[in-house]
Amino acid sequence: DTGVSQDPRHKITKRGQNVTFRCDPISEHNRLYWYRQTLGQGPEFLTYFQNEAQLEKSRLLSDRFSAERPKGSFSTLEIQRTEQGDSAMYLCASSSDREDVETQYFGPGTRLLVL
Amino acid sequence: GENVEQHPSTLSVQEGDSAVIKCTYSDSASNYFPWYKQELGKRPQLIIDIRSNVGEKKDQRIAVTLNKTAKHFSLHITETQPEDSAVYFCAWGGKSTFGDGTTLTVKP
Numbered sequence: 001d002t003g004v005s006q007d008p009r010h011k012i013t014k015r016g017q018n019v020t021f022r023c024d025p026i027s028e029h030n031r032l033y034w035y036r037q038t039l040g041q042g043p044e045f046l047t048y049f050q051n052e053a054q055l056e057k058s059r060l061l062s063d064r065f066s067a068e069r070p071k072g073s074f075s076t077l078e079i080q081r082t083e084q085g086d087s088a089m090y091l092c093a094s095s096s097d098r099e100d101v102e103t104q105y106f107g108p109g110t111r112l113l114v115l
Numbered sequence: 116g117e118n119v120e121q122h123p124s125t126l127s128v129q130e131g132d133s134a135v136i137k138c139t140y141s142d143s144a145s146n147y148f149p150w151y152k153q154e155l156g157k158r159p160q161l162i163i164d165i166r167s168n169v170g171e172k173k174d175q176r177i178a179v180t181l182n183k184t185a186k187h188f189s190l191h192i193t194e195t196q197p198e199d200s201a202v203y204f205c206a207w208g209g210k211s212t213f214g215d216g217t218t219l220t221v222k223p
Contacts, residue, residue, distance in 0.1 A: 103161060104161070
């Protein structure tokens, strides 16, 4: 499978715990995006990277959230001190500025449940 | 700020009928307007997109129209089939701002 992959697919955690999600973009896609989607809503933009540089962060991304893409390939999204309101689907997407920079391909998502 | 409004929130049609979903955006900065289909529990999948240099684009039973003056764009699905049932999202811009979705139900 050469599409965007995410791990884990599901995560259940207790309030106050830290969680980390991983996204592997399509090979050679230099742009990577993180979104959050709650039930009945469209995906909400969180942050995006061009290569290893984090170019933009949404105001939705509180200081408990941090994202990295150290080598410009896979990315991690960490949530510290999780709250029940963090329960959502976390989606990753990638695109390439050598093809069509604006066409994003989504991963299957990581569904987080905070108890 | 960036905003996109999507209507209707739910749409039920009979198999074979057409379905139209409309989105209105607030900022003229972007030239890219994609539509995604999301089935229950699955990832959003791009089904069609349009750029501001054209007013209409068609791909088999799916078409998108763009009115930049009025700042709205619409998804048209003709000859609907039960497998078209899903949530459809419009989006705007490169770091996409998404609408809240339209749940389309196609009754056989």
